[in-house]
Amino acid sequence: MIEFRDVHKFYDKLHVIRGIDLSIARGEVVVICGPSGSGKSTLIRLVNQLEPLSRGDILVDGQSVASSRGRALRRLRSQIGFVFQQFNLYPHLTVEQNITLALRKVLGVVPEDATVRAVELLDRVGLADKRFAYPAQLSGGQQQRVAIARTLAMRPKILLFDEPTSALDPEMIGEVLAVMRELATSGITMVVVTHEMGFARELADRIVFIDQGVILENDKPVDFFLSPQHPRARQFLRQLLSPLHTAND
Amino acid sequence: MGLDFTVVLRNLDYLLWGRLTDGELGGLLLTVVMAVSAGILSLALGIALAMVAWRCQASRKLLFLWAELIRGIPLIFVIFWLYFLVPALFGGGIPNALSVILALAWFSSAAIMHSVLAGLQSLPRSQYEAGIASGLAEHQVLCWILLPQALRNLIPSFVGLFASLIKDTSLAFIVNVPELTTVASQVNNRTQLFPTEIFLSIAAMYFVLCGVLSLAARAVCGPSSR
Ligand SMILES: Nc1ncnc2c1ncn2[C@@H]1O[C@H](COP(=O)(O)OP(=O)(O)OP(=O)(O)O)[C@@H](O)[C@H]1O
Ligand SMILES: [Mg+2]
Numbered sequence: 001m002i003e004f005r006d007v008h009k010f011y012d013k014l015h016v017i018r019g020i021d022l023s024i025a026r027g028e029v030v031v032i033c034g035p036s037g038s039g040k041s042t043l044i045r046l047v048n049q050l051e052p053l054s055r056g057d058i059l060v061d062g063q064s065v066a067s068s069r070g071r072a073l074r075r076l077r078s079q080i081g082f083v084f085q086q087f088n089l090y091p092h093l094t095v096e097q098n099i100t101l102a103l104r105k106v107l108g109v110v111p112e113d114a115t116v117r118a119v120e121l122l123d124r125v126g127l128a129d130k131r132f133a134y135p136a137q138l139s140g141g142q143q144q145r146v147a148i149a150r151t152l153a154m155r156p157k158i159l160l161f162d163e164p165t166s167a168l169d170p171e172m173i174g175e176v177l178a179v180m181r182e183l184a185t186s187g188i189t190m191v192v193v194t195h196e197m198g199f200a201r202e203l204a205d206r207i208v209f210i211d212q213g214v215i216l217e218n219d220k221p222v223d224f225f226l227s228p229q230h231p232r233a234r235q236f237l238r239q240l241l242s243p244l245h246t247a248n249d
Numbered sequence: 250m251g252l253d254f255t256v257v258l259r260n261l262d263y264l265l266w267g268r269l270t271d272g273e274l275g276g277l278l279l280t281v282v283m284a285v286s287a288g289i290l291s292l293a294l295g296i297a298l299a300m301v302a303w304r305c306q307a308s309r310k311l312l313f314l315w316a317e318l319i320r321g322i323p324l325i326f327v328i329f330w331l332y333f334l335v336p337a338l339f340g341g342g343i344p345n346a347l348s349v350i351l352a353l354a355w356f357s358s359a360a361i362m363h364s365v366l367a368g369l370q371s372l373p374r375s376q377y378e379a380g381i382a383s384g385l386a387e388h389q390v391l392c393w394i395l396l397p398q399a400l401r402n403l404i405p406s407f408v409g410l411f412a413s414l415i416k417d418t419s420l421a422f423i424v425n426v427p428e429l430t431t432v433a434s435q436v437n438n439r440t441q442l443f444p445t446e447i448f449l450s451i452a453a454m455y456f457v458l459c460g461v462l463s464l465a466a467r468a469v470c471g472p473s474s475r
Binding site for chain 1: 376
């Protein structure tokens with residue numbers, strides 16, 4: 001479904017992604033983790049060309065991302081849902097309009113049908129009563145659920161999440177994870193950058209650990225958590241599980 | 250010596266709407282009509298230019314140069330040029346008021362372009378990314394996501410620009426368009442005796458007009474911005 005082939009990314013001279021090869025099958029849920037600055041966000045932003053590739057290629061359903069331009073690129077993007085850490089809802093539009101905008105402008109769905117789909121999805125993420133609210137009137141957890149509904153409205157083949165819960169207060173993480181859990185079991189292909197190791201252990205088919213732009217681990221969750229091969233992965237897990245330990249113990 | 254405002258009251262209808270009953274718009278009403286039409290024209294032109302400048306780096310330099318050029322020329326020159334140029338290009342049938350409106354619109358569009366572009370650039374990049382990621386084309390992101398937010402933020406600055414526009418319509422005096430300043434000086438020439446009363450009164454009219462405008466703007470965008 002997604003195939004990274006010797007992917008590189010430079011920001012000017014800074015070599016951020018350094019030769020990534022990775023295949024993700026249809027319906028797979030892959031969690032990407034790694035230390036801050038390791039290139040996780042950059043890696044998934046390459047998939048829908050929020051950042052252009054520097055070298056290599058990514059195939060999405062066989063279509064080359066590197067050589068997609070204009071209409072083909074927009075079509076590709078409309079089939080890939082992207083959920084941002086900061087939600088990025090449109091503040092001047094209501095919840096319903098946030099969901100229907102791309103439906104109408106990209107897919108050409110007529111307003112009545114778009115509304116029906118929005119109501120359906122708001123129901124699915126438990127926010128049917130917030131249809132006419134503006135983003136500023138919602139809590140962080142509610143905003144992120146609207147953002148997820150907004151991407152689902154496009155009926156994407158792939159969902160990309162960039163730390164969807166790390167901008168949330170702890171008491172709101174659960175409601176977003178609950179929606180993601182439902183999605184993960186629905187059979188859609190998901191790539192999730194997250195530090196929520198509970199989600200990873202329970203729902204991921206595979207965990208990819210990257211550090212400094214290269215993949216160090218690519219395992220089933222049991223193997224990753226019980227017997228990580230690379231010392232840096234072990235250190236990362238140790239810090240994640242008991243954050244008070246220092247880096248060198 | 251006291252001030253005697255009866256001259257203003259006696260000529261009030263002429264000051265307010267000129268020879269409207271004879272089918273010729275004038276006075277304060279013409280001032281408002283000119284300011285509003287120039288405002289709408291310059292808003293449309295300024296927004297369109299800002300959109301072009303936002304989308305295309307190469308055009309931006311050219312447009313900035315053009316805006317710089319306008320900024321370096323006194324408005325009164327532009328009014329003169331159009332006063333002679335527009336009739337020369339389109340024949341004699343163009344009313345003077347229209348050539349002044351075009352001059353004002355052209356002049357203000359540069360300022361509007363600059364503030365709209367700045368408004369677009371001050372929005373977080375994440376808004377653009379959210380739009381692009383959903384498959385929208387760049388111009389759709391601009392029209393449906395960025396512009397509505399930028400324009401809303403710019404209402405206070407547009408009000409300021411519109412107030413200057415109202416005051417700048419008084420320059421139509423030099424090409425003899427019968428707007429408020431022109432009719433006031435006609436009344437003054439006719440009566441000779443009360444220049445202070447007349448010009449104090451029209452100053453008050455300009456002041457009230459601009460004041461009402463900014464109050465209205467505050468009433469409209471006050472609750473949403475706080
Ligand atoms: N637009 C950019 N311009 C220049 N450098 C960038 C840009 N975006 C990211 N970087 C750099 O690229 C590296 C990888 O960044 P990235 O955001 O992908 O890391 P990350 O793994 O997502 O980190 P975090 O866990 O903090 O989100 C970092 O060193 C970062 O400073
Ligand atoms: Mg990141």
